[in-house]
Amino acid sequence: MTFTLVARCPKTGQMGVGIATYSICVGLYCNGLRANVGATMSQAFVNQGNNTLGLRLLAEGFSPTHVLDELKANDPDFAYRQIAVIDRDGRAAAYSGAKTRGWSGHKIGDGYVSMGNVLAGPDVVDAIATGYEKYADEAFERRLLRAIEAGRDAGGQVGNDGHLTERSAGLFVYGNHDHAELDLRVDLHDKAIDELRRAFEEYDLYRGYYRDRGKNPREAIPQYEFVTRLANREAAQ
Amino acid sequence: MTYSIIGRCPRTGRLGLGITTFSLAVGGRCEGLAANVGVCKTQAFPNRTNDPLGIKLMGQGYVPSRVMEMFAANDTEHDFRQIAIMDREGRIAAHTGSGTRGWSGHKIDADCVAFGNGLVGPQVLDGLIAGFTAKPDDALEYRLMRALEGGRDAGGQGDANSHRPERSAAIKVVDRLDYPDVDVRVDVHRTAVKELRRVLEEFKLYEEFYRERGRNPSKAIPQDVFVANLKKQRA
Numbered sequence: 411m412t413f414t415l416v417a418r419c420p421k422t423g424q425m426g427v428g429i430a431t432y433s434i435c436v437g438l439y440c441n442g443l444r445a446n447v448g449a450t451m452s453q454a455f456v457n458q459g460n461n462t463l464g465l466r467l468l469a470e471g472f473s474p475t476h477v478l479d480e481l482k483a484n485d486p487d488f489a490y491r492q493i494a495v496i497d498r499d500g501r502a503a504a505y506s507g508a509k510t511r512g513w514s515g516h517k518i519g520d521g522y523v524s525m526g527n528v529l530a531g532p533d534v535v536d537a538i539a540t541g542y543e544k545y546a547d548e549a550f551e552r553r554l555l556r557a558i559e560a561g562r563d564a565g566g567q568v569g570n571d572g573h574l575t576e577r578s579a580g581l582f583v584y585g586n587h588d589h590a591e592l593d594l595r596v597d598l599h600d601k602a603i604d605e606l607r608r609a610f611e612e613y614d615l616y617r618g619y620y621r622d623r624g625k626n627p628r629e630a631i632p633q634y635e636f637v638t639r640l641a642n643r644e645a646a647q
Numbered sequence: 648m649t650y651s652i653i654g655r656c657p658r659t660g661r662l663g664l665g666i667t668t669f670s671l672a673v674g675g676r677c678e679g680l681a682a683n684v685g686v687c688k689t690q691a692f693p694n695r696t697n698d699p700l701g702i703k704l705m706g707q708g709y710v711p712s713r714v715m716e717m718f719a720a721n722d723t724e725h726d727f728r729q730i731a732i733m734d735r736e737g738r739i740a741a742h743t744g745s746g747t748r749g750w751s752g753h754k755i756d757a758d759c760v761a762f763g764n765g766l767v768g769p770q771v772l773d774g775l776i777a778g779f780t781a782k783p784d785d786a787l788e789y790r791l792m793r794a795l796e797g798g799r800d801a802g803g804q805g806d807a808n809s810h811r812p813e814r815s816a817a818i819k820v821v822d823r824l825d826y827p828d829v830d831v832r833v834d835v836h837r838t839a840v841k842e843l844r845r846v847l848e849e850f851k852l853y854e855e856f857y858r859e860r861g862r863n864p865s866k867a868i869p870q871d872v873f874v875a876n877l878k879k880q881r882a
Contacts, residue, residue: 411870432870433857435850438830455864456857462825490864511869569871588699593675595832598846609835613671620670627692627727627746633648633669634811 411512411528411567411574412436412453415538415557416494416502418521419550422585423498425449426592428554430579430603432528432567437580437595444469445584448497450477454510454527455490457481464495474503492516494523512568519543524557528574530565537564551583551592555610562603576602581610592617615640648749648765648804648811649673649729652775652794653686655737655758656787661828662686662735665791667816667840669765669804674817674832681706682821685734687714691747691764692727701732711740718742729753731760749806756780761794765811767802774801788829791818792847799840816843829854852877 412431419426425443429436429451442450442461450464460481467477474495482488482505489507492514496502500521506514512528517535524538541560545553558579567574579602583592594613596602616636623630631639649668655661664686666673679687679698687701697718704714711732719725719742727746731753733739741753741760753762754772761775778797779790795816804811816839820829831846833839853873860867 434853435831435846437832438827441826455867456861458824458826458861487864509864570869571871574871587695589678589695590675594672595674595834597832598849609672612835616671620676624693624695627724630692632748 411526411569412492413526413529413534413538413558413561413566414451414453414494414524415542415554415561416449416451416496416523416525417542417550417554418449418496418498418500419553420500420521422550424550424583424585424591425496425498426550426554426581426583427451428558428579428581429453430558430562430566430576430606432569432574432577434578435595435597436578437582437593437597440580440582443582443584443590445586445588446498448474448495449584450493450495451525452481452491452493453525454492454507454514455487457485457487457491460485460491460493464493468495468497473497474501478503478505492525492527494525496521496523524561526561526567528567528569530568530573534561534564534566537561551581551610554581554583555607558603559607575600578602579606581606648763649690650761650763650766650771650775650795650798650803651688651690651731652759652761652779652791652798653688653731653733654760654779654787654791654794655686655733655735656790657737657758658784659787659822660735661787661820661822662733663787663791663818663820663829664688665795665816665818666690667795667799667803667813667843669811669814671815672834673815674819674830674834677817677819678702680819680821680827682823682825683735685711685732687730687732689728689730690762691729691744691751692724694722694724694728697722697728697730705732705734710734711738715740715742729762729764731762733760749804759794761798763798763804765804767805767807767810770801771798771803774798788818788820788831788847788851791820792844795840796844812837813839815839818843818847 514527516525749765751764774797
């Protein structure tokens with residue numbers, strides 16, 4: 411049970427993942443992003459080695475389709491996995507194993523994959539894709555967040571006893587560097603997507619400040635002063 | 648302002664990092680851990696390229712003290728960084744630049760480095776180390792957690808006139824695989840260390856279930872059943 415958007419930003423070339431699930435601490439599994447290489451996400455019954463191997467294969471030059479073939483050949487329990495692979499050109503491949511639980515499926519779009527399992531139905535995967543496509547003018551990370559919010563609003567996850575809340579969620583974006591441009595998580599919460607939105611909006615106010623502080627430490631104001639300015643600006647509005 | 652600890656479990660060779668700060672989402676800026684290589688963490692005015700570079704250099708065989716020299720040579724603003732490095736054998740290098748703000752320093756003890764800036768004083772480092780060394784037989788993630796709690800209880804961040812709350816916190820531990828064993832986060836919170844303890848304790852209940860579910864999916868029970876069983880055990 412999880413729903414996810416994996417995408418390459420057509421404007422910037424950034425690679426990203428937006429994800430939410432009933433499982434806790436899902437960010438632990440989101441290690442499949444690398445600048446100028448691609449993105450892979452393995453979920454359902456997660457084989458954690460898939461993301462790291464998938465990235466290495468992409469970096470070797472294999473296509474996403476072939477990467478999936480290799481992951482399949484390497485894993486006797488492949489039928490339990492759900493995987494998306496996208497390369498730096500935006501080519502996408504996806505797989506939803508027959509033994510993943512509940513309603514399980516994916517949708518491949520232009521430079522993205524929306525996918526999930528133990529979902530209310532195919533509407534969720536469609537809504538994730540629509541949520542992503544609909545806000546093409548927004549920043550990439552906002553589009554990822556929109557996508558999983560749309561998945562939530564379309565019914566999200568449904569287990570044996572009905573709707574399952576999102577208990578963890580995450581937003582991950584890689585650009586030109588070998589560290590994340592955005593790596594924001596909610597690990598344990600009753601409404602993890604709502605909380606992720608709250609955390610994102612708060613963190614977004616600080617991102618430029620954090621970046622510049624490291625690059626130009628001599629000119630950086632103390633963070634407490636920055637926070638005071640933020641509060642003053644909010645009060646003035 | 649931040650206080651952190653990097654550590655190594657001498658029994659297992661696992662490597663880890665515990666960190667908390669007034670800044671938001673600090674765990675999203677901790678990429679300097681690699682199994683069987685080492686740990687590298689740059690903070691204060693962090694240069695984001697240091698940590699991935701440090702891991703690559705240690706992976707090539709450079710020792711932490713040499714990695715630190717290369718950092719200094721590679722960075723015109725090295726004086727504004729605070730850095731701790733430990734390799735898989737437990738060798739350590741640490742640097743607290745003169746441009747870091749507030750009370751700032753580091754302290755090396757058995758299998759760990761405690762380091763921080765914008766702190767109420769050196770007692771915070773003592774608190775970190777006391778927490779880390781209190782139960783040396785515990786799993787590394789618990790030792791790191793106790794360290795952060797020790798740092799918090801010793802006063803944490805601030806100065807004589809004001810205390811700065813911990814708004815984000817994280818613990819990461821790598822073992823033998825190329826992804827972390829433990830990776831728990833609190834990104835935006837008013838009492839992030841307390842919340843991190845809650846997340847860690849909850850995660851530890853699920854850890855084995857999640858791992859086994861991936862390894863032996865045909866034998867895995869559904870998670871809602873697992874959660875119902877957990878609730879029964881608690882009651």
